[in-house]
Amino acid sequence: MMDTSHPAPKAGRREWIGLAVIALPCLVYAMDMTVLNLALPALSTALQPSSSQLLWIVDIYGFLVAGFLITMGTLGDRIGRRKLLLIGAAAFAAASTVAAFSDSAEMLIAMRALLGVAGATLAPSTMSLIRNMFHDEQQRQFAIGVWIAAFSLGAAIGPLVGGVLLQFFWWGSVFLVAVPVMLLLLLVGPSLLPEYRDPHAGRVDxxxxxxxxxxxxxxxxxxxxxxxxxxxxxxxxxxxxxxxxxxxxxxxxxxLAYPLLDLTLFRRATFSAAIAAYALSCLAMFGVYIFVTQYLQLVLGLSPLAAGLATVPSALAFVAGSLFAPRIAQRVTGASLLVWGLAGAAVGFGLITLAGTGAGLALVVVGMVVMSLGMAPVFTIGNEMIITAAPPERAGAASAISETSSEFSGALGIAVFGSLGTVFYRTGLASAMPPGVPAEAAATAMTTLGGAVAAAESVPGSVGQALLGASRAAFVDALQFNAAAGALIVVAASVVAAAILRKGATADVAAAKAS
Structure with missing residues (x-):
């Protein structure tokens, strides 16, 4: 039972200003995941990368972020979380500057790799610092809500910021956005952010x-x-x-006496339940989202700008949900909010299964909003449960496990849902292929919906229109299938989280009686 005779100290102005300071680099970190996409045409013209080099320019940042998260989380616990954050910020600013003025594809790939290593310091360092700055549970939940909202907002505005910069400046300008933010962190971080390290940490293996x-x-x-x-x-x-x-x-x-991954954390029911909920949520959300973006442009025929605007309500809903979840947690337990948030997200996935009807756009937008409102408490309260379940000296490692699970699950969701959806699309189109479609056009249409749109344009008259209609119908079926699978996954996540938490509560009661 919690000791209420000595309530946790409340955070003051310094801590809240410090939160704003560490939220900014999180926003930039998320922007860097998406801001580059719009610059690819101009970048390709300037640097003339091969197709393989272009893929590495895009992908290596995310790869190295994911690869170094666990290492950086443990390293921060050992050398100091503020120290690691400031080192990462300096490296991020330097790499961003060099990347902006790269004169070859190889140079840009190298700088994107360094950005990934530096970016891996941000998430575990900032979330574990929140653990040390906000000791009151309600304040800490709201602080993590702000932290989550910063990531969500960064991902949402990345393409918008990139578009504005590219309208007036060269492609390298998209990298320079990070520089003043990181310099601000380096300037005020030492005075606003507390330092914390594990006094008993061993060497990093x-x-x-x-x-x-x-x-x-x-x-x-x-x-x-x-x-x-x-x-x-x-x-x-x-x-x-x-x-x-x-x-x-x-x-x-x-x-190991001081492991990189502390397996004992998974013995804690709260930690395991939150990790399971977070990972399964990312699996479903990332897997369905890649089909939704294609649906908006290739099925409904929206322009890239209009499709981007259609995703804004869900991004804002996620930000709002992240900030309001702590208030709801004052009335219900965090465990209940986690479980019911997943159930609510399943309703959003269910609405997306209705895509393809006359109100397809409205249903998808509303479904994504409901999904975001349900997922926001899972991300906010779930991450709070993860870092508070771990001992204070292992908060960096715990937050790194959380972020790594989301990276893994997101990649797995894209791969699994993408593969299943593609099989569903190809099977549906093969059975509905209109007569008279040339073999080459049919083969192209069977690859992706984008290929089908291009193939339909090459086939004149009603046959081309029939091919376009059949391919869009097959893709809608694939989207509906994936959305239904996503709904089942988050329902399963809700059940699994509830079962783990119930089992943990029973074990706690038994331990209390035994003592």
């Missing part, structure tokens, strides 16, 4: 770093290849190799 990095990079790369090109032996073998290396990594952690 180099072999564990290598194993974790190899496992994450190989697995996510394999999943991405499956998502882009479908099932094939090489990417499947890569995923299996990554899983094997991951098993070796986990096995090694159990033998």
């Amino acid at each position: 180099a072999a564990s770093v290598a194993l974790s990095l190899a496992s994450v990079l190989v697995t996510i790369y394999g999943l991405k290849q499956i998502a882009e090109h479908g099932l094939a032996w090489l990417p499947v073998l890569l995923v299996l190799a990554g899983v094997v290396v991951g098993w070796l990594f986990v096995r090694r952690q159990g033998r």
Whole structure:
């Protein structure tokens, strides 16, 4: 039972200003995931990268962020979370500046890689600092809501900021947005942010770093290849190799006095339930979202700008839900909010299954808003449960596990849902292929909906229109299937989280009686 005779101290002005300071780099970190996409045409003209180099320019940032999260979380616990955050901010500012003025594809890939390593310091350092800055539970929940909202807002405004910059400046300007934000953090961070480290931390195990990095990079790369090109032996073998290396990594952690991944954290019911809910939510959300964006443009025929605007309500709903979830948590327990938030998100997925009707756009927009409102408490309260379930000295490692689970689950969702949706689309189109479509156009249409749209334009008259209609109908069926699968996954996540929390509560009661 919580000791209420000595309430936790309330955060003051310094802590709230410090929160604003660490929220800004989180916003920039999320923007860097999306802001580059609009600059690709101009960048391609200027640097003339090969197709392979262009893919690495886009992908290597996210790969290395995911690969180094666990390492950086543990490193922050060891050398100091503020110190690691400031080192990361300096590296991020320097790499962003050099990236903006890159004169070759190789140089830009190298800088994007460094940005990924520096970016991996931000999430675990900032969330674990929140754990040290806000000791009152309600204030800490709201602070994490602001932290989550910063990531959501950054991802949402990335394309908008990129579009404005590219309207007036060269492609490299999209990288310079991060520089003043990181310089502000370096300027005021030492005076506003507290330092915290584990006084009993051991050295960081180099072999564990290598194993974790190899496992994450190989697995996510394999999943991405499956998502882009479908099932094939090489990417499947890569995923299996990554899983094997991951098993070796986990096995090694159990033998270390100061492990990179603290397996004892998973013995805590609250921690396990929150991680399960968070991971399964990301799996479903990322998997369905890639189909929704294609639906808006290739089925409904919206322009990229109009499609982007259609996603704004859900982004704002996520921000609002993240900020209001702590207030709701004052009336119901965090566990209840986690479980019912997942159930509410399932309703949003259910609305998306109705896409393709006359009110398709409205249903998808409303469905995404409901989904975001349900997911926001899972992200906000779930992350608060994760870092408070861990001992204070391991908060960095706990937050890194949280972020790594979301990266893994997002990649897995894109690969699995993308593969299933593609199979569903191809099967549906094959059975509804209009007569008279040339074999080459039919083969192109069977690859993706984008290929079908291009193929339909090359086929004159009613046959081309019939091909376009059949391909869009097949894609809508695939979207509906994936949305239904997403609804089932978040319902399952709700049930799993409730079961783990109930089992943990029973164990706690039994332990209390025994003592």
